[in-house]
Amino acid sequence: MPPKLNLNRVDMPRQDPRVRARNFREVALGYTPEQALEEASRCILCPKRPCVGGCPVNIDIPDFIEALRKGDMHQAVRVLKNKNALPGICGRVCPQESQCEVVCTLEKRKAPVAIGRLERYIADWERKNKAELAPPAPPPPPTGKKVAVVGSGPAGLTAAAEMAKLGHAVTVFEALHVAGGVLMYGIPEFRLPKETVQGEVDYVKSLGVEIVLDAVIGKIDSVDELLAGGYDVVFLGTGAGLPMFLGVPGEDLCGIYSANEFLTRTNLMKAYLYPEYDTPLGMGKNVAVIGGGNVAMDSARCALRLGAKNVYIVYRRSAAELPARKEEVENAMEEGIIFKFLTNPTGFLGGGRGWVSGMQCIEMELGEPDASGRRRPIPKPGSEFLMKVDTVVVALGTSPNPLIAQTTVGLQTTRHGTVVADEKTGKTVKDRVWAGGDIVTGAATVISAMGAGKRAAADMHAFLMRK
Amino acid sequence: MYQILSAETLAPNIHQYRILAPRIARKAKPGQFVIVMVDEKGERIPLTIADWDASEGSVTVVFNEVGKTTHKLASVKPGDGILSFTGPLGLPAHVDKFGTVVCVVAGYSTATCAPIIKALKAAGNRVIVIIRAPSKDTLFGDEQLGAIADRVIISTGDGSFECVGFVLDPLKDVIQKEKVDRVFTAGPVCMMKLVANTTKPFKIPTIASLNPIMVDGTGMCGCCRVNIGGETKFACVDGPEFDAHKVDWASLMARRCTYSDDTGPVKYRCLNCAQW
Ligand SMILES: Cc1cc2nc3c(=O)[nH]c(=O)nc-3n(C[C@H](O)[C@H](O)[C@H](O)COP(=O)(O)OP(=O)(O)OC[C@H]3O[C@@H](n4cnc5c(N)ncnc54)[C@H](O)[C@@H]3O)c2cc1C
Numbered sequence: 001m002p003p004k005l006n007l008n009r010v011d012m013p014r015q016d017p018r019v020r021a022r023n024f025r026e027v028a029l030g031y032t033p034e035q036a037l038e039e040a041s042r043c044i045l046c047p048k049r050p051c052v053g054g055c056p057v058n059i060d061i062p063d064f065i066e067a068l069r070k071g072d073m074h075q076a077v078r079v080l081k082n083k084n085a086l087p088g089i090c091g092r093v094c095p096q097e098s099q100c101e102v103v104c105t106l107e108k109r110k111a112p113v114a115i116g117r118l119e120r121y122i123a124d125w126e127r128k129n130k131a132e133l134a135p136p137a138p139p140p141p142p143t144g145k146k147v148a149v150v151g152s153g154p155a156g157l158t159a160a161a162e163m164a165k166l167g168h169a170v171t172v173f174e175a176l177h178v179a180g181g182v183l184m185y186g187i188p189e190f191r192l193p194k195e196t197v198q199g200e201v202d203y204v205k206s207l208g209v210e211i212v213l214d215a216v217i218g219k220i221d222s223v224d225e226l227l228a229g230g231y232d233v234v235f236l237g238t239g240a241g242l243p244m245f246l247g248v249p250g251e252d253l254c255g256i257y258s259a260n261e262f263l264t265r266t267n268l269m270k271a272y273l274y275p276e277y278d279t280p281l282g283m284g285k286n287v288a289v290i291g292g293g294n295v296a297m298d299s300a301r302c303a304l305r306l307g308a309k310n311v312y313i314v315y316r317r318s319a320a321e322l323p324a325r326k327e328e329v330e331n332a333m334e335e336g337i338i339f340k341f342l343t344n345p346t347g348f349l350g351g352g353r354g355w356v357s358g359m360q361c362i363e364m365e366l367g368e369p370d371a372s373g374r375r376r377p378i379p380k381p382g383s384e385f386l387m388k389v390d391t392v393v394v395a396l397g398t399s400p401n402p403l404i405a406q407t408t409v410g411l412q413t414t415r416h417g418t419v420v421a422d423e424k425t426g427k428t429v430k431d432r433v434w435a436g437g438d439i440v441t442g443a444a445t446v447i448s449a450m451g452a453g454k455r456a457a458a459d460m461h462a463f464l465m466r467k
Numbered sequence: 468m469y470q471i472l473s474a475e476t477l478a479p480n481i482h483q484y485r486i487l488a489p490r491i492a493r494k495a496k497p498g499q500f501v502i503v504m505v506d507e508k509g510e511r512i513p514l515t516i517a518d519w520d521a522s523e524g525s526v527t528v529v530f531n532e533v534g535k536t537t538h539k540l541a542s543v544k545p546g547d548g549i550l551s552f553t554g555p556l557g558l559p560a561h562v563d564k565f566g567t568v569v570c571v572v573a574g575y576s577t578a579t580c581a582p583i584i585k586a587l588k589a590a591g592n593r594v595i596v597i598i599r600a601p602s603k604d605t606l607f608g609d610e611q612l613g614a615i616a617d618r619v620i621i622s623t624g625d626g627s628f629e630c631v632g633f634v635l636d637p638l639k640d641v642i643q644k645e646k647v648d649r650v651f652t653a654g655p656v657c658m659m660k661l662v663a664n665t666t667k668p669f670k671i672p673t674i675a676s677l678n679p680i681m682v683d684g685t686g687m688c689g690c691c692r693v694n695i696g697g698e699t700k701f702a703c704v705d706g707p708e709f710d711a712h713k714v715d716w717a718s719l720m721a722r723r724c725t726y727s728d729d730t731g732p733v734k735y736r737c738l739n740c741a742q743w
């Protein structure tokens with residue numbers, strides 16, 4: 001007889017929207033032990049384990065849930081870490097609703113097991129109880145092979161961890177002064193505490209990975225120089241960090257930021273703690289964020305927390321087409337972000353000393369579906385209007401930084417600037433070079449970048465052992 | 468940590484640091500810069516590479532104490548270190564055999580232009596340097612440049628910062644007396660703009676080393692964007708050198724002052740700046 005289904009998904013406590021809209025502390029507070037147990041008990045431990053296939057790194061989900069239920073936290077951690085070096089990050093920012101949870105058997109009854117929240121609970125338990133954990137497995141015998149990983153985002157960190165676990169000597173080169181990529185400079189503290197990220201970076205280091213900061217590959221050594229200088233293989237995980245702008249008049253005015261600049265100042269450089277931290281951020285009262293993805297939601301929610309009075313999301317399609325995660329859109333709405341749908345900026349006006357004072361907009365309507373399957377926005381003639389804004393964040397998306405492609409001989413790129421690599425193995429057309437994450441796919445997700453890092457590591461290992 | 472090997476004060480508020488950074492010293496080229504972060508709470512600021520020694524593994528920077536970060540940096544003593552030092556960033560200076568090149572420099576650029584001038588000389592150019600300093604006691608670097616350039620002209624005013632126009636007189640003078648094939652300028656934005664305006668009627672190719680505010684210095688944030696002949700360029704990866712006749716100076720000046728307000732140091736306000 002099938003077990004009785006419990007369809008009451010346990011909610012995770014969150015900070016009150018009115019309070020959290022003014023602080024940078026984490027919004028979602030995590031399960032209590034009781035809540036975690038209750039949620040874990042809802043899993044029916046399906047023999048076919050559909051959830052495992054929904055996770056891009058194939059975490060043995062029912063196994064960690066079972067361990068959690070038995071109260072064997074060490075085992076739960078082991079199951080997680082076996083497939084995912086960064087569970088505290090994934091549990092927080094994975095779009096679970098379209099990955100592991102969407103294929104959960106209970107999804108058919110609209111109450112999938114909250115896999116991400118349980119994953120986060122276990123990762124947080126491990127962080128808190130570090131001392132209790134058994135020492136990590138003894139290091140594998142060294143293979144004598146050297147691996148260079150370029151970029152320390154989720155793709156690079158995962159590739160590095162996997163290769164180190166196999167006994168290779170791994171060096172990660174990172175352009176910025178801290179490791180973590182978008183996890184450090186893009187995703188805000190209130191969604192992903194930087195302490196959590198650095199904890200997981202430390203775990204990767206504990207596997208024997210060396211991380212060299214302040215190292216821009218292409219400016220110090222090029223990829224070819226790394227290969228000539230003793231590295232047997234190179235993995236490229238440099239992400240998609242080049243911001244796009246609208247290309248409309250007035251975009252160079254002060255107070256107009258790319259989302260990358262706005263978020264980097266806020267998160268990486270901690271402008272929200274200015275003047276204790278030195279990096280300033282000019283914040284006005286009326287802020288327009290242009291775009292509808294996760295990056296736009298994060299920017300808008302940061303603006304609110306930095307003291308803006310009115311924060312608008314300006315998006316050229318309608319609510320139904322918003323590419324951001326549903327949960328983050330709801331969070332933003334709860335916090336008081338104002339959505340201006342079917343609106344497109346056409347230019348900016350400047351006030352005193354070259355600071356932005358207004359944004360010229362036009363209303364849009366939706367026409368026929370375009371290549372992406374979404375209905376194409378078309379300007380409504382005569383519908384121009386002016387929005388009074390004093391800060392603008394342009395969150396239209398990013399493409400890979402061209403530096404690596406420009407300085408590496410024989411790497412193939414697409415017209416979008418992404419690097420061509422085999423989908424299954426991450427192998428590029430260049431000998432001894434693999435790539436994965438946003439540099440290959442364009443802006444995507446943390447877990448897909450990790451999956452790519454992992455597949456590339458397996459293929460690099462096979463290559464090195466064959467040699 | 469990047470260790471400070473030596474610290475020297477060249478003129479009031481102008482310091483020269485030799486810093487241990489072998490990776491950068493191996494690759495540096497004239498005209499490139501580094502991004503410096505003094506400590507964990509610090510801001511990332513760009514400084515030009517003024518000299519380097521690959522065998523010793525050192526990189527030299529010269530900086531002007533103007534605000535929070537440069538004050539902080541000036542308080543770091545030899546033997547101590549700074550948190551982050553990234554480079555060499557930006558494209559190297561364009562060096563070729565042009566003929567006669569006039570370099571108009573002021574402030575920290577008086578020191579940081581030296582590698583470019585050396586390279587221009589090595590490429591077979593005649594190089595005339597015009598140094599702008601507000602007064603005699605703020606002048607530095609003239610002897611060093613005198614030893615590498617063919618001629619050094621010094622333009623000091625009466626001690627006030629109100630007008631940087633003084634460099635324009637010797638510049639016009641040189642242009643009228645001899646054939647000038649190229650002009651290079653580095654220093655305050657307002658001075659570079661006036662130099663560009665001066666050489667434009669003579670159609671002399673003029674290059675300016677631009678200094679917008681930066682964050683990452685690797686092309687990731689777009690903070691350093693400048694408008695060059697109607698096109699958006701990122702100074703940290705497409706520059707810092709650009710065709711001075713195509714630069715939108717008003718926008719650069721305004722963006723340069725994003726974080727300064729009317730209470731900012733009066734001495735940096737130039738009467739010719741559009742935004743004040
Ligand atoms: C604001 C924001 C919010 C997001 N929210 C989510 C979310 O909620 N959930 C989700 O799954 N995904 C989210 N994403 C997407 C996700 O963060 C990315 O898809 C993921 O980080 C890509 O990982 P990566 O390793 O490929 O690259 P990145 O994380 O971009 O890391 C690349 C690293 O390489 C370094 N680098 C670049 N060039 C060089 C060089 N030449 N030499 C040395 N180092 C170099 C960079 O400095 C960087 O540290 C978000 C992205 C942003 C910007």
Ligand SMILES: Cc1cc2nc3c(=O)[nH]c(=O)nc-3n(C[C@H](O)[C@H](O)[C@H](O)COP(=O)(O)OP(=O)(O)OC[C@H]3O[C@@H](n4cnc5c(N)ncnc54)[C@H](O)[C@@H]3O)c2cc1C
Binds near residue numbers: 656727
């Ligand atoms: C590519 C590049 C190379 C550079 N190379 C050097 C270098 O070699 N040496 C050096 O000293 N600086 C150099 N700069 C400028 C340097 O980055 C700034 O002076 C520095 O960021 C100031 O930081 P701060 O925190 O000390 O001052 P802030 O607090 O940022 O500024 C204090 C005040 O001084 C004004 N101010 C700051 N810098 C200048 C300036 N240069 N001219 C006029 N007014 C100014 C500001 O508008 C503000 O009002 C370079 C800039 C770029 C983009």
Ligand code: SF4
Binds near residue numbers: 054084090094
């Ligand atoms: S890593 Fe992401 S997709 Fe995989 S189980 Fe965890 S939350 Fe789900």
Ligand code: SF4
Binds near residue numbers: 045
């Ligand atoms: S599909 Fe859902 S219910 Fe089934 S084992 Fe996975 S998490 Fe549990």
Ligand code: FES
Binds near residue numbers: 680681685689691703
């Ligand atoms: S400084 Fe960030 S793009 Fe140039």
